[in-house]
Amino acid sequence: MPEPIDFYFDFSSPYSYVAANLIDALADRHIRSVTWRPILLGPVFEVSGNRPLNAQPMKGDYMRHDVPRLCRRHGIPFAWPEPFPIATVAAARAVYALWDQDAEQAIRFAKAVFRAYFANGRNIGETDGVLAVAADEGIDAAALGQAIQDPAIKARTKAAVDHAIKLKVCGAPFFLVDEEPFWGVDRLPLMDEWMARGGW
Amino acid sequence: MPEPIDFYFDFSSPYSYVAANLIDALADRHIRSVTWRPILLGPVFEVSGNRPLNAQPMKGDYMRHDVPRLCRRHGIPFAWPEPFPIATVAAARAVYALWDQDAEQAIRFAKAVFRAYFANGRNIGETDGVLAVAADEGIDAAALGQAIQDPAIKARTKAAVDHAIKLKVCGAPFFLVDEEPFWGVDRLPLMDEWMARGGW
Known part of the structure; x- marks a missing residue:
């Protein structure tokens, strides 16, 4: 059984949303599972010196056309x-809180959060919005609300972001397949080939 | 006859080099010609607030692996x-100087400049290096050297860069097809589809 695909994303990243919609079909073709790893682009950008696309004069315009x-x-x-972009730490913590109990549920929830924000205009920047999505998915919102506040989950989320930075995850979406890095939703076809051929 | 594809590139951009190697096959499939438009990423970055990938902590590492x-x-x-990156204004001026006389020759020359730099380690950052490539291509290097110094060619090159910025060419490689923008060599497959389907 091949290793899972590590999928790094920020819930506020529209290209991550696109990737979240495409990754399953790609992983299925290669009989791989996907480990969903929410990150926070804020701390990543502090290291990379980057800024949100939206805040960049020309690239922002391109993105608004391209997405x-x-x-x-x-x-x-x-x-x-x-609003756009938004803070996504509550949503990220919720995914990490759910993951250990039921990874499939965590993935369904992550997809629902993305859809709520980028398709249905719901603000998932605050804990309330995140929990409302959870309730819609049949998840115990009260328990999840407590988990989001749990220092252990907060620490785990921070550690996950720090680890991603250490692995040089320089943006989102970002993928690691057998330690090979692929950055950007445009690189999914290349990643597809890489898996099919076992690299080159 | 469909409109040409506008291909914006900087001779110091490795992704532009990759695109320069792929664009002909793509254009041929759609019976389009390609207008090669060298730009200078320096002035573009002044507007966009961007920096060369090489100078960015994490993205630089990714690029060094990815290219x-x-x-x-x-x-x-x-x-x-x-050295990398380099100033490419002399090479850009040379392309604009050649273009009006013989566009095919200008394109062959541009490809040779890219190859000289990214495959053969020749420094094309100075006029001498640019003229050496021209001589290898059977171009009158003395005449081209004069053209590079011609105030009209200098003005034309500057105007081309300014116009690209006005068109929101936010990086390189960048393509315009029937006014539709595509940024990045990863977007060539999408541009291919766009031309095949006439947009969507």
């Missing part, structure tokens, strides 16, 4: 959320 | 040049 075009291409529902 | 991997994948000869 809806990409979603139309793949049949992914999309509407620019407001 | 050779991409070149191996496509069978493109590649060796990291030294």
Whole structure:
């Protein structure tokens, strides 16, 4: 059984949302599972010196054109959320809290959070919004709310982000396949080939 | 006859080099010509607030891994040049100087400049290096050297860069097809589809 694909993403990253919609089909083709690893681009950008695309004069304009075009291409529902971008630490902690109990549930929840924000205009920047999505998915929102506040989950989330930075995860979405890095949703076809051929 | 593909590139951009090796096959499939438009990423970055990938902590590392991997994948000869990056204004002026006389020759020359730098380790950052490539291509190096110094060619090059910025060319390689923008060599497959389907 091949190793899982590590999928690093920020819930506020529209290209991560696109990748979240495409990764399953890709992983299935290679009989791989996907480990969903939410990160926070804020701390990543502190190290990389980068800034959110939205805040960059020309690249922001390109992104605002490109993301809806990409979603139309793949049949992914999309509407620019407001506010954008948002803090995603509560949503990230919720995924890590759910993961150990039930990874499949954590993945379904992560997809629902992405959809709530990028398709349905729901603000998932605050804990309340995150828990509302959880409740819709049949998850115990009260328990999840407590878990989000748990110092152990907070520490785990921070450690996950720090570890991603150590692994040189320089943006989102970012993938590691057998330690080989792929950055950006545009690189999924290359990653597909890499897995098919076992590298080159 | 469909409109040409506008190909914006900087001679110091390794991803532009990769694109320069792939664009002909793509254009041929759609019976389009390619207008080669050298730009200077320095002035672009002044507007966009961006910096060369090489100077960015984590993204620089990724690029140093990714570019050779991409070149191996496509069978493109590649060796990291030294120095890197370099000023490319002389090479850009040379392309604009040649273009009006003989666009095909200008394209052959541009490809030769890219190859000289990214495959053969020749420094094309100075006028001498640019003219040496021209001489190898059977171009009158003395005449080209004069053209590079011609105030009209200098002005034309500056105007081309300014116009690209006005068109929101936010990086390199960058393509415009029937006014539709595509940024990055990873987007060539999407551009391919866009031309095949006439957009979506």
